[in-house]
Structures are given as structure tokens and as C-alpha cells.
Amino acid sequence: MSDLAYLFFEAAFVDNMPLTLFLGLCTFIALSKRTESALGLGVAMIGVMGLTVPLNHLIHRIILAPGAWAWAGYPEIDLSYLSLIAFIGVIAAVVQLLEMVLDRYFPQIHASFGVFLPLLTVQCAILAGSLFMVERSYDFAQSFVYGIGSGTGFAVAVVMLAAMRRRLAYANLPAGLRGLGITFVLAGLMSLGFASLSQMAATL
Amino acid sequence: MARRIDLWATLTAPLVSQNPVTLQILGLCSALAVTTSLATALTMSASLTVVLTLAAGVISTIRRFIPETIRLIIQIIVIASLVIVIDQVLQAYFVEMSRALSVFVSLITTNCLVLGRTEAYARHHRPVAAMTDALGNGLGYSLVLIVIGAIRELLGKGELLGFVVLPSVDAGGWYTPMSFMLLAPAGFFLLGALVWAVRSLLPEQAEDAEFSSPLPSEGAE
Numbered sequence: 549m550s551d552l553a554y555l556f557f558e559a560a561f562v563d564n565m566p567l568t569l570f571l572g573l574c575t576f577i578a579l580s581k582r583t584e585s586a587l588g589l590g591v592a593m594i595g596v597m598g599l600t601v602p603l604n605h606l607i608h609r610i611i612l613a614p615g616a617w618a619w620a621g622y623p624e625i626d627l628s629y630l631s632l633i634a635f636i637g638v639i640a641a642v643v644q645l646l647e648m649v650l651d652r653y654f655p656q657i658h659a660s661f662g663v664f665l666p667l668l669t670v671q672c673a674i675l676a677g678s679l680f681m682v683e684r685s686y687d688f689a690q691s692f693v694y695g696i697g698s699g700t701g702f703a704v705a706v707v708m709l710a711a712m713r714r715r716l717a718y719a720n721l722p723a724g725l726r727g728l729g730i731t732f733v734l735a736g737l738m739s740l741g742f743a744s745l746s747q748m749a750a751t752l
Numbered sequence: 753m754a755r756r757i758d759l760w761a762t763l764t765a766p767l768v769s770q771n772p773v774t775l776q777i778l779g780l781c782s783a784l785a786v787t788t789s790l791a792t793a794l795t796m797s798a799s800l801t802v803v804l805t806l807a808a809g810v811i812s813t814i815r816r817f818i819p820e821t822i823r824l825i826i827q828i829i830v831i832a833s834l835v836i837v838i839d840q841v842l843q844a845y846f847v848e849m850s851r852a853l854s855v856f857v858s859l860i861t862t863n864c865l866v867l868g869r870t871e872a873y874a875r876h877h878r879p880v881a882a883m884t885d886a887l888g889n890g891l892g893y894s895l896v897l898i899v900i901g902a903i904r905e906l907l908g909k910g911e912l913l914g915f916v917v918l919p920s921v922d923a924g925g926w927y928t929p930m931s932f933m934l935l936a937p938a939g940f941f942l943l944g945a946l947v948w949a950v951r952s953l954l955p956e957q958a959e960d961a962e963f964s965s966p967l968p969s970e971g972a973e
Contacts, residue, residue, distance in 0.1 A: 568936045573780035574864040629840065632858050633832045640825055669824065672781040672862045679855040724951035728777060729944050736940030743937065 552693045559697030562746045565673040566705050567739040572673030576706055577731055586710035590703025592646075594696060596668050597677050599642050601695030604635050604678040605688055628682075635678045640669045673702055705742075709734060762884045766892035769954060772865050773896040774947045779865030783897055784939040786856050790913050793901025794894075795849050799842070799857060801890030803834045804866050808874040808886035810834075815875050827870050832861045865893055900942050908933035 563569060566576040572593075579589045610616060612634060614626040647665050650658040658665075668674060677698050681691050712734050721730055772778045779800070786796040810830050811818075818826050839857045842850040850857065860866060869889050874882035905911055910918035910927045918927035932938055 570783075570785040570936065570939065571781050571859070573784065574777060577780065578777055629836060632836055632839075632861060633829065636828055636832055636861060637825075640828065666824075670828070670862045670864060670867050672859050672864075675862045676855055676859055679858055683855065722948070722952075723955065724948045725944075728774070729947040729951065732940045732944030732947060736937040736944065739937040739940055743935065 552689065555690060555693050556697040556700075559694050560701035560704070561742060563698070564701045564705055564742050565676070565698050566702060567735065567742045568746075569676070571676045572671050572702060575667065575671055576702075576709070577728070577735075580706050580710040580713055580731070583707065583710045583714065586706045587703075590699075590706050592665055592668060593671075593673070593702045593706075594699035595646060596639070596642060596671075597674055597695040597699035597702075598692065599646075599695070600635075600639050600674060601677045601681050602688060602692045603642065604638055605681055605686065605691035607634055607638060608682055631679075631682060635675060636669075639674055639678070643669050673698065705738065708738065712738075759881065759884050762881060763888040763891075766885070766888040767895060768892070768950070771892045771896065771950070772868075772889045773893055773943075774950050778868045779863050779893055780943075782856050782859060782863060783893070783900070784936075784943060786853060787897055787901040787904055787939060788908070788934050789905045790898065790901045792849070792852050793897040795842070795846070796853060796856065797890070797894030797897045799838045800860055800863065800865070801887065801894060803831065803838060803860050804869060804890045805883050805886045806834050807831045807866055807870055808882040809879050811870045812874040812877060812879045812882035818875075823875070824867075824871075827867060828861065831866050831870070835861045865889065896943075896946065899946065900939070903942060904933045904938065908938075 565571045566573055575589060580586050608631060612627045612631050614628060615623050616627070617623070617625045643665060647658070677695055681694060686694055713731060716730060766772055773780065773783050782796060782800070786792045807830055811827055835858060838860070842853070842857060869886055873885045877885070902912060906917060907930050910916060910920045910929050920927050920929050
């Protein structure tokens with residue numbers, strides 16, 4: 549298996565954002581009540597992560613990384629402590645841009661996303677994607693694949709969870725477990741399933 | 753006097769009855785990721801409470817000067833700056849802990865709890881009230897983290913804060929550590945069980961059946 553394909557698989561299933569790394573859980577739980585909204589969130593996640601991770605990679609390499617200003621005669625400058633503000637700014641800008649483009653050219657898709665698109669600015673998983681990219685020093689191609697991969701993993705997980713929660717309509721649950729409680733149990737069961745995928749990855 | 757009682761209620765309400773994690777669905781991401789041991793849970797709780805309280809204070813102080821359209825960006829920048837400070841302090845004085853928490857300290861920036869409270873409360877209240885509310889929510893969040901962190905470390909390793917409580921079989925004791933507790937699924941199950949327990953004790957928190965009255969998705973941030 550080629551490296552990039554393996555990275556995609558790993559990002560999407562082994563290191564699944566919500567289920568094994570607990571990232572982006574707030575939206576994961578809150579927007580999985582209906583399958584349509586879950587699907588919209590999933591698609592938006594793939595798009596935003598596929599854009600922001602490589603963009604942040606460029607910003608990190610050209611401006612923020614230690615020694616990035618060596619060509620200008622300042623090899624000792626290390627701006628990496630600014631990466632958090634830079635990354636969140638890029639994410640907010642990309643989300644805003646995506647919203648404007650969709651509104652202008654694809655108003656129907658934009659309407660179906662509704663409120664979820666602006667909320668992606670404060671999605672832990674998206675910021676974490678960029679932070680992991682720096683921590684694991686991916687190159688540009690790897691960042692792109694990693695972004696798309698983790699977005700896909702999130703989309704798959706949230707759609708599956710929404711599909712399962714719909715079936716709960718027929719279940720007679722104890723009052724205290726309804727809603728949030730049972731959703732955690734479901735997510736835990738899914739997480740068990742995804743844990744077995746990491747065994748698969750070990751043998752690839 | 754009435755004002756003091758009011759503040760007291762603002763401080764204590766989020767501890768159990770309005771708990772940010774089990775009721776408002778805010779700040780879940782970090783609540784599970786850092787609770788494999790009690791020490792990381794404590795550090796995370798302290799960092800988040802400090803960031804939340806300071807951010808609420810700052811935003812509430814400048815609330816009249818924030819233009820409505822760009823308020824989210826301003827709030828995030830305030831929060832991100834505070835998080836950078838905390839991160840640098842941890843890196844400087846608690847290197848081990850900073851490594852154990854990895855990116856999760858930085859992720860306080862996007863913790864829905866911080867933005868949720870500044871957006872919902874600090875923006876409309878005076879600094880003292882806003883900071884009290886933030887402190888209460890921070891403590892409520894810490895309470896959940898500490899309970900889950902303690903259970904996971906105790907059952908997963910037989911230790912609390914690194915001290916042996918249940919002597920494990922390897923060390924000549926009787927307790928077989930359940931390493932499952934340290935894995936991701938256990939975090940979900942424990943939080944689910946905790947929510948169940950809280951809602952059984954306080955039945956008014958229980959949600960209606962989903963198909964009859966879908967709740968508005970509050971706290972979706």
C-alpha cells in the first residue's frame with residue numbers, strides 16, 4: 549500500500565477524530581440527531597479540513613517555523629508560538645469564504661447547511677488537524693491527504709451515529725438514559741468497532 | 753444582600769444542576785481525551801477554569817466596544833491569546849505534563865464551553881457576574897473531569913495520582929488492572945453512565961423521547 553493511501557486510511561479510520569481521539573465531539577453529538585444534518589456536517593468537514601490543513605501547512609513552513617526567516621537574514625526568529633492564532637484565523641477565514649462562495653453560486657447547498665457552516669470555526673477537530681500536522685511534520689501532499697482523510701473519517705462516523713440514533717425512536721429507554729446518555733453508549737460501541745480497525749492497520 | 757445570593761446561585765448552579773458537560777453538552781472533546789489519569793484531568797481542569805474566567809472577565813469588560821458582526825473573531829482571539837499564555841507556562845514549568853496533554857491545551861481555544869459561556873453570558877453581563885458564572889462553569893467542568901479521571905485511573909491502573917491504591921497482580925497484590933478503562937470506548941461508556949446517574953438523581957434533567965419533541969440543538973458550538 550502506498551504511503552499516501554495508508555495515511556488516508558489511518559487518518560480516516562484508525563485515528564478517527566471523534567471516536568478514538570475524542571475531537572469535535574460537541575458537534576458530533578449535537579448534530580447527529582437527524583441524518584440530513586449529519587450528512588451536511590460531514591461534507592462540510594471534508595471540505596474545510598481538506599482546505600485548512602494544507603493552507604496552514606504553507607503558513608507554518610513559510611512564516612512561522614523556526615528558521616523560516618533565514619533567507620531574510622534572521623535565522624534565529626521562531627514564531628511558532630503564534631501558530632495557534634494564525635491557524636484559528638485561517639480556519640475562520642476559510643469557513644467565511646466557503647460560506648460566501650456557496651451563498652453566491654450554490655444557494656441551495658448553502659441553505660441546506662444552515663447554521664452548521666459558521667459553527668465549524670470552533671470545531672476542535674479542524675484545529676486539531678492543523679496542530680497534529682505540525683506535531684507530526686507532514687509535507688504538503690501529506691497534509692492534504694491527512695486533511696481529506698480525517699474529514700472523511702468524521703463524516704463516516706457522524707452519519708453512522710445519526711442513522712443509529714434514528715432507530716432509538718423505537719427503543720424504550722430508561723428516562724435518565726434518553727438523549728445524551730444513550731448517545732455516549734452508542735459512540736462507545738462504535739469506538740470499540742473502530743478500535744478493531746487499528747489492529748487491521750497494524751497488519752497492513 | 754440579594755445581589756450576593758444571586759452571585760452565589762450563579763456560582764453553584766453549574767456544578768450539578770446546570771452542569772456544562774452533562775446537561776449543556778459543552779466541552780466534551782477534552783472531557784474525554786485527557787481523563788486517562790487524574791493528574792492530567794486536574795491540570796486540564798485548572799487550565800480551562802483559568803482561561804474561562806479570564807476570558808469572561810476580558811470580554812465582559814470590553815463588551816460595549818465589540819461590533820456585533822465580528823464578535824466571534826474577537827472572542828476567539830482573546831481566548832487564543834490566553835491559551836497561548838497557559839501553554840507557554842505549562843511548557844516552562846511542567847514539561848512532562850505539557851507533553852502528556854499534547855495538543856489538548858491548545859484545543860482549549862476551540863473548547864465549546866469557553867466560547868459558549870462568553871457568547872451566551874459574558875457578552876451581556878457585568879464583569880463580576882460574568883467571571884462568577886465562568887468560575888462556576890469551570891468548576892462544574894472540573895468536577896466531571898475529576899470524577900471520570902479518578903475512575904479511569906483507579907480501575908485502569910489501580911493507582912490515584914501515581915500512588916498505588918489497589919495493589920496490582922504484577923506487584924504481588926490482588927487487583928488485575930482493567931486496561932480497557934484507559935482506552936477510548938471506556939471514556940464514552942463512563943460519561944454515558946455518569947449522565948445516566950445524574951439524570952436519575954435529578955429527573956427534571958431527563959430528555960423527552962426524541963421522536964415526540966426534538967430538542968433545539970443548543971450548545972452546538
